[in-house]
Amino acid sequence: MSTKHSRSLARIMIAPAVFALLVWMLIPLSMTVYFSFKKYLPLRGGDLGWVGFENYSRFLSSSSFWPAVGTTIFIVGSVLVITVILGILIALLLDQPIWGQGIVRIMIIAPFFIMPTVSGLIWKNMFMDPTNGFLAHLWRAVGAEPIQWLSHASVASLVTIISWQWLPFATLILLTAIQSLDSEQIEAAEMDGAKPIGRFFFIILPHLARAITVVILIQTIFLLSIFAEIFVTTAGAFGTKTLTYLIFQRVLESQNVGLGSAGGVYAIILANIVAIFLMRIVGKNLDN
Amino acid sequence: MRQIELKQVSKHFGDIEVIKPIDLQINDGEFVVFVGPSGCGKSTLLRLIAGLEDVTSGQIFINGKDTTQLAPSDRELAMVFQSYALYPHMTVRKNIDFPLRMAGLDKNERARRVQEAAKALNLTDYLERRPGQLSGGQRQRVAIGRAIVREPTAFLFDEPLSNLDAALRVVMRLEISELHQRLGSTMIYVTHDQVEAMTLADKIVVLQAGVIEQVGSPLDLYHNPKNTFVAGFIGSPKMNLLSGSEAEKLGAHTIGIRPEHFTIEKDSGLWEGKVGVTERLGSDTFVHLHCPQLEQAITVRADSTLSVEYGEKLYITPDTDQLHKFDANGLRSHGQT
Ligand SMILES: Nc1ncnc2c1ncn2[C@@H]1O[C@H](COP(=O)(O)OP(=O)(O)OP(=O)(O)O)[C@@H](O)[C@H]1O
Ligand SMILES: [Mg+2]
Numbered sequence: 087m088s089t090k091h092s093r094s095l096a097r098i099m100i101a102p103a104v105f106a107l108l109v110w111m112l113i114p115l116s117m118t119v120y121f122s123f124k125k126y127l128p129l130r131g132g133d134l135g136w137v138g139f140e141n142y143s144r145f146l147s148s149s150s151f152w153p154a155v156g157t158t159i160f161i162v163g164s165v166l167v168i169t170v171i172l173g174i175l176i177a178l179l180l181d182q183p184i185w186g187q188g189i190v191r192i193m194i195i196a197p198f199f200i201m202p203t204v205s206g207l208i209w210k211n212m213f214m215d216p217t218n219g220f221l222a223h224l225w226r227a228v229g230a231e232p233i234q235w236l237s238h239a240s241v242a243s244l245v246t247i248i249s250w251q252w253l254p255f256a257t258l259i260l261l262t263a264i265q266s267l268d269s270e271q272i273e274a275a276e277m278d279g280a281k282p283i284g285r286f287f288f289i290i291l292p293h294l295a296r297a298i299t300v301v302i303l304i305q306t307i308f309l310l311s312i313f314a315e316i317f318v319t320t321a322g323a324f325g326t327k328t329l330t331y332l333i334f335q336r337v338l339e340s341q342n343v344g345l346g347s348a349g350g351v352y353a354i355i356l357a358n359i360v361a362i363f364l365m366r367i368v369g370k371n372l373d374n
Numbered sequence: 375m376r377q378i379e380l381k382q383v384s385k386h387f388g389d390i391e392v393i394k395p396i397d398l399q400i401n402d403g404e405f406v407v408f409v410g411p412s413g414c415g416k417s418t419l420l421r422l423i424a425g426l427e428d429v430t431s432g433q434i435f436i437n438g439k440d441t442t443q444l445a446p447s448d449r450e451l452a453m454v455f456q457s458y459a460l461y462p463h464m465t466v467r468k469n470i471d472f473p474l475r476m477a478g479l480d481k482n483e484r485a486r487r488v489q490e491a492a493k494a495l496n497l498t499d500y501l502e503r504r505p506g507q508l509s510g511g512q513r514q515r516v517a518i519g520r521a522i523v524r525e526p527t528a529f530l531f532d533e534p535l536s537n538l539d540a541a542l543r544v545v546m547r548l549e550i551s552e553l554h555q556r557l558g559s560t561m562i563y564v565t566h567d568q569v570e571a572m573t574l575a576d577k578i579v580v581l582q583a584g585v586i587e588q589v590g591s592p593l594d595l596y597h598n599p600k601n602t603f604v605a606g607f608i609g610s611p612k613m614n615l616l617s618g619s620e621a622e623k624l625g626a627h628t629i630g631i632r633p634e635h636f637t638i639e640k641d642s643g644l645w646e647g648k649v650g651v652t653e654r655l656g657s658d659t660f661v662h663l664h665c666p667q668l669e670q671a672i673t674v675r676a677d678s679t680l681s682v683e684y685g686e687k688l689y690i691t692p693d694t695d696q697l698h699k700f701d702a703n704g705l706r707s708h709g710q711t
Contacts, residue, residue: 268457268459270455270457270459273426274461274520275472276426276445277426277451278447278473278520279473279477279524281447284476288461289461292461293463295463
C-alpha cells in the first residue's frame with residue numbers, strides 16, 4: 087500500500103467483498119431489530135403489532151437476565167484463562183523434540199475436529215455420568231463418593247468441556263508463535279545468564295503477547311455464542327444459562343420472537359462492549 | 375596463563391563428524407580468530423566453547439575449571455551473534471541491562487554500568503529506543519554493549535560484521551580492536567574473511583573440514599604456511615600455487631609464490647605470459663598473467679605506474695628466496711630461506 091493510486095485501486099478491489107459482507111450482516115441484524123419492537127408469538131396469534139420498548143424492559147427485568155450475563159462472563163473468562171495457560175504449557179512441550187511428535191501433535195489437535203454437540207455428549211455420558219462415567223469409576227476406585235458433575239458442579243463441568251474443545255486452537259496458534267521465535271534470541275538469553283524460568287518470562291512470554299491477544303480475541307467471539315454444549319448437557323439448568331441460551335429459550339421454548347429479539351440486541355451490545363475493550367488491547371499489542 | 379583450553383574436543387551431528395578431535399589453547403587477553411571456508415565448523419567450535427552445543431567427546435576448561443558439562447549461563451562468557459539477537463521488545467537500555475538483571479545485581483550498580491557501556495559505545499542517545507528503530511551498526515554496538523557490561527571471562531563473536539556494509543565493517547573492525555586493547559580481555563572471533571582475521575588477531579586458527587590446519591600469529595601464517603591450504607587461504611590476493619614441471623625444476627612438488635614476490639620485465643624473464651585482467655587499486659595493480667608453461671593464471675603485484683594492455687606480453691621472474699615449497703601431500707617441505 088505505497089502510493090495513492092494503489093490505495094484507491096485496492097479500495098475498488100475490496101468493494102464487492104465489503105458489500106457482500108454488509109448485506110450478509112445487515113439483513114439479519116435489521117430483522118432482529120424489527121422483531122424486537124413487535125409482539126410476535128408465532129403459535130399464539132402471530133404478529134400482534136408494535137409494542138415499542140416493552141420487549142427490552144421485559145427482557146431486562148426478567149429474573150434470569152443478570153444471572154445469565156454473569157454466567158456468560160464467568161464461562162468465557164474461565165475458558166480463556168484455562169486455554170491460554172494450558173495452551174502455552176502444551177505448546178512449550180510440543181516444541182521440544184520428543185519421541186512420536188507427529189502423532190502427539192495430531193492427537194492434541196483432535197478435540198477441535200469434534201462437533202460441539204458430540205463432544206458435549208461424550209463428556210456427559212462417558213466421563214461425567216455419575217454411575218457409569220469414567221470419572222465416577224475413578225472416584226470409586228480411590229474410595230470416594232462419585233460427584234454429580236453436571237448438577238452439583240455444573241458451571242465447572244461446562245468450563246471443563248468447553249476448555250477441552252478450545253484448547254487445541256489456543257495450543258496451535260501459540261505453538262506456531264513459539265516456533266517463530268528466533269533461536270538465537272534464546273541462546274543469547276542463555277549466554278546472558280538467564281535460567282529457564284527467566285527465559286520464559288523475559289523472552290518467550292513477551293514474544294507470545296501478540297499470539298495470546300489473537301487467541302483471546304477469536305475465542306471470545308466464539309465463546310460468547312456457545313450453545314450446543316449447554317443444550318446437550320444441562321439444557322440451561324443448574325445455573326448454566328448463558329445469554330445465548332436465554333435468548334434461545336425465549337424464542338423457541340416460550341415462542342416469543344419479540345422478546346428473544348430484544349435479548350439478541352442486548353447480546354449484540356454486550357459483544358460490542360467486549361469487542362471495544364479487546365480491540366484496544368489488541369491494537370496496543372499489534373502496534374509494536 | 376592458559377585461560378581456555380580444549381582437549382580432544384570433537385562434535386558429531388548424527389553420523390557426520392563436524393569437528394575432528396581438536397586441541398587448542400587460548401591465553402589470557404589474547405585475540406583469537408577462527409578462520410576458514412564456509413561450513414568448516416567455525417561456528418560449531420565457538421558454540422561448543424559457549425556451551426550452546428554439547429561436545430561429543432573431549433573436555434573444555436575455562437580458567438582451569440572443567441566446564442564441559444556446564445550450562446552456557448554458568449560459563450561466564452559473553453557472545454555477540456551474527457544476527458545480533460537483540461530482544462526486540464526491550465529498549466536498548468533494557469537489552470544492555472539484561473545480563474546484569476539476570477546476575478541479580480543491585481539497581482544502582484546496574485544503572486551505572488549500563489551508562490558506562492552506553493557511553494563507551496556512543497549509544498547514550500539511543501537508550502530508550504527499540505532495536506527495530508536502530509541502524510545495523512547501532513544494533514551491532516548494542517549487542518557488544520550487552521556483552522561487555524557483565525565483564526565476562528571472554529568474548530565470543532560469530533561473524534559479527536557480516537551484516538554490515540564494507541565501509542561500516544572497517545569502522546566496526548577498528549572499534550572491536552580498540553575495545554580489545556582497552557578491556558584487555560580474551561576474545562574469540564569467528565570470520566571467513568581473512569582480511570578481518572589478519573587485522574584483528576593475535577593468533578589465527580585456520581580450520582578446514584573440522585580440522586585445525588595451523589595456529590599462529592598473522593605474520594607467522596603469512597610467511598610460514600604449514601601447508602598449501604593455509605598458503606592459499608591467508609593473503610589477498612591469493613598466493614600462486616604451481617605444480618608440474620616448472621615446480622619440479624625449482625625442486626618441489628608444489629611451489630607457492632605470493633603476488634608481490636615477482637620481478638616484472640617487458641623484455642626478458644623466466645616465464646613469458648599474456649596479460650589478462652588487470653585490477654588497479656590505486657596503490658597497487660594486480661595483473662593476471664596467462665603463461666603457456668604453467669597450468670594456471672598467475673597473479674602478480676605490480677607498481678601502480680605500470681601500464682599494460684590486455685593481451686600484451688610480459689615476463690616475470692619469481693624471487694627464488696621467497697618461494698614456498700610443498701611436498702606431494704601439500705605439506706611444507708622446506709622452510710622459507
Ligand atoms: N545442527 C546441525 N545439525 C547438523 N549439521 C550441522 C548442524 N549445525 C551445523 N552443521 C553442519 O556442520 C558443519 C559446520 O557448520 P558451521 O556452522 O560450524 O560452519 P561455519 O564454519 O560456521 O560456516 P559459515 O562460515 O558458513 O558460517 C556444516 O557442514 C553444517 O552443515
Ligand atoms: Mg558460521
